[in-house]
Amino acid sequence: MTKISNSKSFFEKHETKTLIGPAIVYLGLFSVFPLLYSLGISFFEFDRVAGKWNFLGLGNYKEILSDKTFWSAIVVTAVMVGIALIVEVIAGVSLAIFFGQKLKGSKFVRAILITPMILNPVVVGLMWRALLNPQWGLFNWFIGLIGIDNPPIWLADPKWTLWTLIFVDIWQWTPFIFVVVFARYQALPTDVFESARVDGASPLKIIRYITLPLVSSAVVFAAIFRGIDSFRTFDLVYGLTFGGPGRSTTTLSFYAFENGFVYYRYGFSSALSYIMVIMATIGFTVLLKWIPVRRTH
Amino acid sequence: MKDQVGANATDSGVNRRDFLKVGATAAAVAGASSVGMAESASAASYNPKKFAGTTVKILLVDGERDQEGIKDKISKIKKTHGIKVEVTALALGAQLEKIQSVLRASTSEYDIIDNLGFTVSGVVGGGLFTKLNNYIANKELTPSNYNYPADFPAGQLDYTSRYDVANNKFGGKDVYLIPGIHSGSVIMFYRKDLLAAAGIPVPKNWDDYIDAARKLNTGKISGTTMIAANDVSLILVDWYARFASMGGKLMSGTPGAKNYKPNLTGATAVRAVQHMIDCAEVSPKGVGSFGFTESVDAFSRGDVALMLCWSTIAGSAFNPATSKVASKIGAVQIPGDANTSGRPIRGGWGLGIPKNLPKKRKDAAWMVMQYITSASFDKFQMANYQTDPNRRSTYADAALNKKYPYLKVAGQAMENAKMLDVALIPECFELVGEAAREFNLAIVGSQTAKQACANAQASWEKILKRAGHLA
Numbered sequence: 001m002t003k004i005s006n007s008k009s010f011f012e013k014h015e016t017k018t019l020i021g022p023a024i025v026y027l028g029l030f031s032v033f034p035l036l037y038s039l040g041i042s043f044f045e046f047d048r049v050a051g052k053w054n055f056l057g058l059g060n061y062k063e064i065l066s067d068k069t070f071w072s073a074i075v076v077t078a079v080m081v082g083i084a085l086i087v088e089v090i091a092g093v094s095l096a097i098f099f100g101q102k103l104k105g106s107k108f109v110r111a112i113l114i115t116p117m118i119l120n121p122v123v124v125g126l127m128w129r130a131l132l133n134p135q136w137g138l139f140n141w142f143i144g145l146i147g148i149d150n151p152p153i154w155l156a157d158p159k160w161t162l163w164t165l166i167f168v169d170i171w172q173w174t175p176f177i178f179v180v181v182f183a184r185y186q187a188l189p190t191d192v193f194e195s196a197r198v199d200g201a202s203p204l205k206i207i208r209y210i211t212l213p214l215v216s217s218a219v220v221f222a223a224i225f226r227g228i229d230s231f232r233t234f235d236l237v238y239g240l241t242f243g244g245p246g247r248s249t250t251t252l253s254f255y256a257f258e259n260g261f262v263y264y265r266y267g268f269s270s271a272l273s274y275i276m277v278i279m280a281t282i283g284f285t286v287l288l289k290w291i292p293v294r295r296t297h
Numbered sequence: 298m299k300d301q302v303g304a305n306a307t308d309s310g311v312n313r314r315d316f317l318k319v320g321a322t323a324a325a326v327a328g329a330s331s332v333g334m335a336e337s338a339s340a341a342s343y344n345p346k347k348f349a350g351t352t353v354k355i356l357l358v359d360g361e362r363d364q365e366g367i368k369d370k371i372s373k374i375k376k377t378h379g380i381k382v383e384v385t386a387l388a389l390g391a392q393l394e395k396i397q398s399v400l401r402a403s404t405s406e407y408d409i410i411d412n413l414g415f416t417v418s419g420v421v422g423g424g425l426f427t428k429l430n431n432y433i434a435n436k437e438l439t440p441s442n443y444n445y446p447a448d449f450p451a452g453q454l455d456y457t458s459r460y461d462v463a464n465n466k467f468g469g470k471d472v473y474l475i476p477g478i479h480s481g482s483v484i485m486f487y488r489k490d491l492l493a494a495a496g497i498p499v500p501k502n503w504d505d506y507i508d509a510a511r512k513l514n515t516g517k518i519s520g521t522t523m524i525a526a527n528d529v530s531l532i533l534v535d536w537y538a539r540f541a542s543m544g545g546k547l548m549s550g551t552p553g554a555k556n557y558k559p560n561l562t563g564a565t566a567v568r569a570v571q572h573m574i575d576c577a578e579v580s581p582k583g584v585g586s587f588g589f590t591e592s593v594d595a596f597s598r599g600d601v602a603l604m605l606c607w608s609t610i611a612g613s614a615f616n617p618a619t620s621k622v623a624s625k626i627g628a629v630q631i632p633g634d635a636n637t638s639g640r641p642i643r644g645g646w647g648l649g650i651p652k653n654l655p656k657k658r659k660d661a662a663w664m665v666m667q668y669i670t671s672a673s674f675d676k677f678q679m680a681n682y683q684t685d686p687n688r689r690s691t692y693a694d695a696a697l698n699k700k701y702p703y704l705k706v707a708g709q710a711m712e713n714a715k716m717l718d719v720a721l722i723p724e725c726f727e728l729v730g731e732a733a734r735e736f737n738l739a740i741v742g743s744q745t746a747k748q749a750c751a752n753a754q755a756s757w758e759k760i761l762k763r764a765g766h767l768a
Contacts, residue, residue, distance in 0.1 A: 051423055156583045156586040
């Protein structure tokens with residue numbers, strides 16, 4: 001018979017602390033501390049020549065709120081997130097349902113479909129710059145083949161640049177929505193669909209009343225992830241348009257980057273980032289409450 | 298082409314004969330010797346192996362071919378000095394950010410840092426680099442044929458070498474940087490064959506330039522091209538070349554007196570933007586998004602007749618390996634105006650040793666730095682990678698000029714180039730960025746030249762007030 005000791009081990013005595021301790025240390029070091037540090041910086045401005053921080057109080061925040069570039073960046077970001085997200089969700093869900101039909105050769109096509117998502121956004125930006133080059137870009141060459149002789153100058157005409165950016169974002173990130181929704185779709189029980197068919201439901205009705213409600217949690221999850229990511233879009237803008245022409249593609253993230261890393265206005269950039277955090281938190285909290293995620297089972 | 302070079306050189310204040318005389322003198326002192334010769338022929342006290350066994354880390358910018366020559370010479374430096382050299386080359390933005398952090402760390406990660414001219418007031422003015430006067434004078438650490446300052450264009454020394462930290466202004470007697478890995482200014486490239494066929498002389502003023510561009514603009518060939526994208530380092534180069542050459546004065550007052558005011562709404566500023574708008578109409582499609590690469594590529598493909606560009610970037614158009622029109626190109630000073638000569642913008646970099654290094658590392662860094670800023674290395678880098686030289690002896694080198702005929706012109710431009718006025722304040726990049734955006738919008742047709750200038754003026758005043766340079 002095994003002798004059971006009455007004395008508790010260290011682990012048993014400090015079970016809770018031991019289990020959540022590493023997570024708290026991790027969060028403290030890698031999330032809370034940088035967040036608090038950057039919050040602190042947002043009340044200062046760095047004097048590069050003197051090498052010291054000057055306290056501004058709410059000066060950076062006031063400057064941001066009275067800065068017309070900030071407001072134009074909000075509009076650009078909102079248009080980009082809104083339109084890109086809606087198209088990506090519709091296209092991603094449609095593709096997921098389409099490829100769920102197990103058509104011949106679909107595995108191969110699926111693999112190609114998700115390739116853009118794997119590419120680095122800066123590389124994507126540079127790649128599309130080449131494709132959209134008005135002199136020798138393949139994109140305009142294809143457009144010429146279908147009879148459009150004078151296509152827009154995609155990256156130099158302010159009327160087109162934001163749409164070009166949105167198009168490339170859709171091209172790159174629709175596969176993300178597709179992958180998440182497709183995974184959920186594949187895991188759905190088949191008996192529900194079989195019953196619906198036996199009951200005489202048309203394919204469209206099956207999609208409307210069975211498929212979409214069942215995959216809605218995955219759609220919301222993917223959309224929120226994608227929305228947050230799109231809200232922070234910087235690298236694609238950096239590689240493709242550098243925020244221009246003028247400010248036509250300057251997103252909030254790019255504006256924060258520009259001030260922090262090109263102009264060395266660390267305080268201003270931190271304050272801007274904090275405003276973005278607040279906006280994202282409020283926006284997505286409201287969104288989560290607003291979008292009903294149905295219970296699927 | 299020779300005549301045109303001579304004519305423009307006379308206009309701009311340094312004639313070809315003077316230039317060649319200075320260059321030849323410098324060449325006699327510095328250019329004739331290789332580093333190998335320097336090791337044996339220089340003063341006996343020079344000890345190239347004094348810091349053997351150490352490692353020197355260099356931080357450079359990527360994309361401008363600066364690191365290539367050093368990489369080629371790593372084994373040579375190891376053999377000559379016994380020092381292991383490690384090179385890191387980062388994209389401009391990343392490099393600038395890295396510099397800011399390493400210079401303020403307790404000890405710098407890098408022993409030698411290359412600094413863009415626009416940033417000198419911020420980093421050298423901030424007292425973050427080591428004074429080099431004693432190193433240059435130290436015969437044990439510097440070969441006798443190093444020839445500083447005589448072999449460097451004076452204007453370049455007052456931009457990327459000497460700095461008055463106490464009064465926070467360029468120039469003075471204290472040396473903090475040595476010009477390198479490349480310097481450079483803007484010159485005009487043109488297609489000799491196209492101008493000759495059309496019977497058009499090489500433009501000498503801005504009105505001639507746009508007239509020629511319009512005449513040469515056919516369906517297949519664009520009259521001119523520009524660096525017109527809204528990136529901070531791009532569009533202002535072309536605008537400033539026009540503005541300064543038209544006699545424009547960018548700033549009035551001084552930052553210290555808090556009356557540092559831009560003159561962007563003046564007639565000359567508007568005219569310079571309007572000239573770019575006019576040029577855009579006879580430039581390749583999409584010129585509003587053109588950076589250096591797009592512009593030089595279009596010219597090298599043979600699609601463009603006239604181009605202003607940094608010679609350090611566009612010099613490759615003379616290289617048959619990278620250009621379809623290498624044998625058909627001429628180069629001259631940029632146009633002037635009725636009463637003014639061409640005044641291109643001054644560019645270039647300066648190598649320095651961070652102040653936050655222990656003395657032994659600084660000494661070893663200097664040993665490598667004097668090598669990579671030597672006359673022989675300057676020639677090697679130019680010959681192999683066509684970056685603009687830093688030394689007069691290289692600009693005047695006969696063999697290099699035979700192969701790259703634009704070199705003499707580039708040397709004259711370096712002697713006459715003008716530093717961007719606002720480079721003397723740390724907010725330089727921000728100002729340039731704001732102007733770049735507004736001018737870019739004018740070029741792509743979203744606003745008029747006058748509106749662009751008024752908007753840029755307002756942005757600049759706001760920035761200057763915030764920074765305390767304008768009351």
